[in-house]
Amino acid sequence: MQLRRCSQGICLVTLLLIAGALALDDPALLFAGSALAVAVLGQYLVFDRDIREIASSVQCRRTLGRNMVRRGTSLLVTTRITLRGLPRIHVLINELPPSKTLVMDGETTIDTVPGSPEQTYLCRYRIVPLIHGDLRFSGIELTFKNFFFSYTLRLSRETETGPVLSVLPAGLFQAPSTDSLEGSRDNRKASVLSTVDIHSLREYQPGDDLRHVDWKISAKYNKMYIRKYSSPTSHPPLLIVDLPWCGAPCPEKAFAKMISEVTGMVTDTLQSFQHISILFISGPNIIHLIREEKNPAHCLAELKEWMHPAERSVHFYRMPDRNDLRSMIRHCEDAGSRAQDPRVRAVLETLKDRYTGILYCQRNPAFAGQVTRTLSQLLLTNAYLFTLGCGDTSHIRHVVRPLRTCQVQVTVRVIEEAREGRPARRDTFSAVRGVGA
Amino acid sequence: MSTFPPEYRFLILLALGIIGITAYLRPDTWYPAPALLLLFLGVYTLTRSWPDRGFYIVCSGALLIAGTGAINIWAGLFTAWMTAGTVCSSHGLLREKPDLPYFLGFCGVTFAVALLIEFSNHVLLPLSILTAGCVIVLLVQSVRVYQFKKHYSGGES
DSSP states (O other): OEEOHHHHHHHHHHHHHHHHHHHHTOHHHHHHHHHHHHHHHHHHHHHHHHHHHHHHTOEEEEEESOSEEETTOOEEEEEEEEEOOOTTOEEEEEEEOOTTEEEEEEOOEEEOOTTOOSEEEEEEEEEEESSOEEEOOOEEEEEEEOSSEEEEEEEOSHHHHOSOEEEEOOGGGSOOOOGGGGTOEEOOOBOSSSSOEEEEEEEOOTTOOGGGBOHHHHHHHTSOEEEEEEOOOOOOOEEEEEOOBTTSOOOHHHHHHHHHHHHHHHHHHHHHHSOEEEEEEOSSOEEEEEEEEOOHHHHHHHHHHHOSOBOOSSOOSSOOOHHHHHHHHHHHHHHHHHOOSHHHHHHHHHHHHHHHHHHHHOOOOHHHHHHHHHHHTOOOSEEEEEEOOOSOOHHHHHHHHHHHHTTOEEEEEEOOOOBTTBOOOOOOGGGGHHHHO | OOOOOTTHHHHHHHHHHHHHHHHHHOOSSOSHHHHHHHHHHHHHHHTTTSTTHHHHHHHHHHHHHHHHHHHOHHHHHHHHHHHHHHHHHHTTTTSSGGGHHHHHHHHHHHHHHHHHHHTOSSSHHHHHHHHHHHHHHHHHHHHHHHHHHHHHTTSOO
16 A cells, blocks of 8 residues: 555654644644544545455456467457446556566556446457466556555456466477478489589479489389479578667667668678578577578568567576686696696686586576577578677677587677777677677 | 535535634634634635645645644534545545545544543643554554455465
8 A cells, every 4th residue: 555645745744743742742733633644544444445345346357369379479368357446546457468478569558437337448469478388467457546545456366367378389490391291302412414413302293394304213113203403502691680688778879770781781682692591689589580581572571570679588697608618627727737836726726616617507508509400490601690789798609609610600790889989890700709708 | 506615514614613713712812723724725725726735735724723722622623524524525535425424433533532632631641542543453454455465366365
């Protein structure tokens, strides 16, 4: 129960009157102060009785667009809340979506009409689950207000927190569907006759060029098989966009610059390679993957949809990479074996113990696995990572390392607002090596 | 259709009562109560469109109660009832019949407080009794509020 401004002032006056009565031994002041105290206490009891009456009349019924959704897809939620209003009590209803979800559109706050008889209020909005698993709604929150008091009551019984929303993992990390669905077999052998590779074989279909029939295989299986060819080509670069966290302010100019740079690069790449893959991450969270998109308009529409500060369900804070820790331990061991001074050796030994301790305690984050699985589907030779470099940047190491392991050349572009007398920094991987460690 | 605001009946009674009490009791310094009445009426008129009007009326009303209470505790009690009536009427707290028992309850409790103060020689004893009463009410209320919150948060009360 909170006192509003008016009743705070009245309580202060009451205290002053009673203090004055005590100091001056004046019964008139005591009576005035007591009358005010009785009035405030009486109003409090009346307010308490009213909110109990309203709360007992609340009925909540929530329906979901679908009972099962994939992580990252939007879901329509409709909540019907019935309550009986009382005169002079203003009730605000606040619908509480499950934690780790993002409210996309719609209203979650309803302003009720004081004094109305039993009335049903409708609340309709869309949410996007950020994690998978069974999610319960947090309930509803009622804020009661009158002239003197305000009170917030959270209703989180089973009736207010149901139904359970089942969120399935997103299909981002599954391998893309291949030609194997058509009954073909992969046979990536290089042709010695031309620069063209045989990519796979499939059954003959009317209209196929007979020059592409593999007679040897056809004779073997007594069926016509057609060769599918692929010519050697260079792969387009992968663009990785590290979006800033929406919970913290980000440099708007730098972010606008990042958007224009990414858009320009996407346009150029589409012109050169005809398709492009873009991975959106926000800290150690994979937000979205655009896989081998060929349509420039669609690609730009997706960029417009996803290029904004994103919610982060996981945060890193100076999370060192395990490989870096191992190399630091090796470095300490080497330096310790070469050191002559016993004090230097002791320091290096302590450092090594610290690094070993961290290495034992720290598991590989789920983000690293997700990145590896996502990147394993893509054929690429180089990648560009765009980041603002604000906040913790240790997740960049977890993106860059698997790429480097696959012999992918990575360029990290840290976009900063240009300052006077100092050009904007253009960093590469080597420049951010020490960021995460 | 009557355009007579409901609080006017309390205001008129208050004005008549204070003038009558001052004339009847003839205190040595007669002017504080009428002066505070004028202040109360002035605040009531001036703050019609102000936010938190209740606070200003209650403050000027408390001064008026203290002023009339200095003449006679029963005069103070009468002023307290009339002031409370004015504040409640102006804020719509005495609009319907079910609101009347609460106002009568306030009158009854303040009457008991006035009796307590009248029969005490000093401030300390009635103040201690009133403080103890308030503390007990608040303690009971805090337990009730805890059970109320627990019930609605899904726990057993």
